Amino acid sequence: MNQLDLIYQCKNNNRNAQGELYQLYKDILFGLCLKYCKNTKDAEDVLQDSFVKIFQNMHKFNAKGSFEGWLKRITINTAIDKYHQTKVKHLPIIEEITEDVFLEESTNEFSLDYLLECIQELPNRYRLVFNLYELDNYSHKEIADLLKISVGTSKSNLHRAKKILQEKLSQNKIKNYG
Amino acid sequence: MAKHKDIGKTFKEELSDFRKSPNAKVWDKIVADLDKKDEKKKPLVLWWKLGGIAVAILMLVGIGYKMITNKSMLNNQKIITKSKLLDSIENESNIITKVNNTHLIDTLQIDEITNSENIFVKNNNKGIKNKINKRSKNHQKKKVQFDELIVVNKNNDVIKLNKEITNNKVAFNNKSENKIDKKIIINNNISEQKTSIKTEVIEIVKNQEGKKEETKNELIAIEDALDIVNEKTKSKKEWEVSVKGAPILYSSLSGGSSITNELKNNTKTNDVTLSYGLSVSYPINKKIKIRTGFNAINLAYKTEQVSAVSILNAQSLTNTSLESFFVNDITELGNPLENRIDLTQEINYYEIPLELKYAILDKKLNIETIFGLSTLFLNNNSVIVNNETDLGSVNNLKEVSFTGNFGFGFNYKLTKKIQFNLEPSIKIQFNTYKDNVDYKPYFLGVYSGFSYKF
Numbered sequence: 001m002n003q004l005d006l007i008y009q010c011k012n013n014n015r016n017a018q019g020e021l022y023q024l025y026k027d028i029l030f031g032l033c034l035k036y037c038k039n040t041k042d043a044e045d046v047l048q049d050s051f052v053k054i055f056q057n058m059h060k061f062n063a064k065g066s067f068e069g070w071l072k073r074i075t076i077n078t079a080i081d082k083y084h085q086t087k088v089k090h091l092p093i094i095e096e097i098t099e100d101v102f103l104e105e106s107t108n109e110f111s112l113d114y115l116l117e118c119i120q121e122l123p124n125r126y127r128l129v130f131n132l133y134e135l136d137n138y139s140h141k142e143i144a145d146l147l148k149i150s151v152g153t154s155k156s157n158l159h160r161a162k163k164i165l166q167e168k169l170s171q172n173k174i175k176n177y178g
Numbered sequence: 179m180a181k182h183k184d185i186g187k188t189f190k191e192e193l194s195d196f197r198k199s200p201n202a203k204v205w206d207k208i209v210a211d212l213d214k215k216d217e218k219k220k221p222l223v224l225w226w227k228l229g230g231i232a233v234a235i236l237m238l239v240g241i242g243y244k245m246i247t248n249k250s251m252l253n254n255q256k257i258i259t260k261s262k263l264l265d266s267i268e269n270e271s272n273i274i275t276k277v278n279n280t281h282l283i284d285t286l287q288i289d290e291i292t293n294s295e296n297i298f299v300k301n302n303n304k305g306i307k308n309k310i311n312k313r314s315k316n317h318q319k320k321k322v323q324f325d326e327l328i329v330v331n332k333n334n335d336v337i338k339l340n341k342e343i344t345n346n347k348v349a350f351n352n353k354s355e356n357k358i359d360k361k362i363i364i365n366n367n368i369s370e371q372k373t374s375i376k377t378e379v380i381e382i383v384k385n386q387e388g389k390k391e392e393t394k395n396e397l398i399a400i401e402d403a404l405d406i407v408n409e410k411t412k413s414k415k416e417w418e419v420s421v422k423g424a425p426i427l428y429s430s431l432s433g434g435s436s437i438t439n440e441l442k443n444n445t446k447t448n449d450v451t452l453s454y455g456l457s458v459s460y461p462i463n464k465k466i467k468i469r470t471g472f473n474a475i476n477l478a479y480k481t482e483q484v485s486a487v488s489i490l491n492a493q494s495l496t497n498t499s500l501e502s503f504f505v506n507d508i509t510e511l512g513n514p515l516e517n518r519i520d521l522t523q524e525i526n527y528y529e530i531p532l533e534l535k536y537a538i539l540d541k542k543l544n545i546e547t548i549f550g551l552s553t554l555f556l557n558n559n560s561v562i563v564n565n566e567t568d569l570g571s572v573n574n575l576k577e578v579s580f581t582g583n584f585g586f587g588f589n590y591k592l593t594k595k596i597q598f599n600l601e602p603s604i605k606i607q608f609n610t611y612k613d614n615v616d617y618k619p620y621f622l623g624v625y626s627g628f629s630y631k632f
Contacts, residue, residue, distance in 0.1 A: 011613070013216065015209065022205055027197040034198060044204050052211045059613045062439055115192050134186035135194055162185050169185070 126161035422627025434616035
């Protein structure tokens with residue numbers, strides 16, 4: 001079955017086709033969920049909700065854009081919905097952004113799992129802003145709209161997230177090599 | 179010196195294509211969720227389908243019932259028991275007495291009702307105002323205005339006539355004191371209907387056989403007269419059957435294309451097609467009529483200069499023989515990527531409307547506004563290329579859909595029974611497509627035809 005056939009069958013609520021589509025995209029979307037959520041359990045919940053949304057809104061997909069892009073957008077939006085449902089309001093607010101956050105380059109120093117863990121440990125909003133901006137190329141304006149915050153807050157949250165990550169990675173380095 | 183790298187970039191390089199398999203249970207949960215949502219959805223879809231049919235059936239049953247009950251109205255009135263009548267008179271008189279003590283106590287003589295034949299004339303504003311005293315020796319001309327007339331005859335049948343003859347005038351006129359000849363004039367001015375029913379004159383010549391006999395005959399005469407009035411009033415409630423046809427212009431409020439959004443910018447031409455059918459209407463009151471019927475509708479529009487590529491991915495055409503057309507036919511015409519075709523979509527529906535007609539003007543030329551809903555049952559649909567090759571049908575049309583209808587009716591009375599009708603109307607379709615094509619279809623029609631009143 002080619003992709004268009006598969007999409008068409010899914011639109012017709014064919015469970016086998018839906019299963020096939022799930023097998024094709026579950027890993028990449030679960031990877032995405034893990035980056036946007038604080039733990040595996042939340043990521044599984046978001047993955048589940050995302051696929052239900054995907055199958056129910058299949059008729060809205062027009063073949064113009066990339067299908068994978070569409071799936072990712074739904075998943076990211078679902079993760080953001082979950083964030084809105086469990087929002088913790090008190091985060092340190094705007095702070096001056098004075099410097100870029102750099103890391104001394106040395107490749108393959110950290111395992112993927114460790115990097116993921118660092119992201120997951122970020123406060124919820126920092127994690128979302130960091131993911132949206134750095135990993136998924138959203139603009140600060142788009143992030144501000146999605147998370148219902150100001151552009152300034154988005155920028156400062158990103159900066160703060162990067163600083164936290166930098167500290168974590170540096171500490172880890174010291175642990176390993178110190 | 180160590181190179182520096184933006185931390186965001188580091189994460190992006192490492193994690194942008196990060197994949198991991200979720201727990202196998204997640205799929206089971208998704209299926210359970212989908213099943214649950216499907217079950218909720220099913221009755222809703224069924225309801226939409228059955229709804230249209232049910233409304234039509236209910237309406238027909240309703241009209242039928244109304245007809246039957248109208249026919250038996252007079253009969254039912256005779257069944258009202260005397261005790262009920264007495265109760266109602268008693269209750270009403272009590273209420274009215276409280277409001278104004280000066281009224282009517284003298285007129286409510288229940289003994290008289292039980293013992294003899296009587297006529298009571300009731301005016302709703304003033305309670306039971308007058309008992310027409312037939313025993314009065316003073317046979318002078320009396321005029322009584324009433325809202326309700328109650329007649330109790332010798333057999334204890336009670337005939338209660340109301341509403342239908344609201345505001346009628348009744349005059350008892352004794353032509354000559356000596357001859358005891360009587361003339362009962364019922365002058366029926368139904369002002370609300372703005373229709374006057376001409377004066378009915380019934381003359382009864384009687385022998386002088388005593389006052390009881392006189393009263394009895396008088397009662398029968400009044401009964402007859404009122405029957406006639408009732409007949410007249412009832413005859414206003416006429417069934418009307420119409421045959422009509424219309425040229426139909428099919429278009430979209432939003433532009434777009436019903437075949438695929440890819441074609442939304444192509445030029446569309448709207449073929450004029452035909453709708454025809456039968457309708458039946460029945461008056462609810464003087465101003466409002468309810469109408470249903472059955473129409474066949476053909477709709478068509480043409481999308482011009484369609485490129486082969488733009489429709490190859492159209493989901494709505496998946497079931498058509500599009501692919502083989504492109505392989506077998508279009509290649510003969512030239513390069514399939516450059517070739518342009520005209521795509522005509524033809525749709526055929528059966529329509530069951532449920533509409534209200536509100537009279538704005540009721541003269542020889544009658545003008546009405548018409549609004550309501552129609553249920554459309556899809557009969558046939560096809561996509562035709564260059565007016566000759568039938569590609570088959572699209573799969574995005576729902577079997578049952580609806581329209582909101584609005585129009586004006588101009589009806590010219592040719593004879594008492596026959597009218598010529600002209601109805602420009604617009605019907606806006608909704609719930610038409612299974613997918614979300616950006617096409618909000620409507621059709622315009624100028625229906626013309628003839629109607630016959632029964």
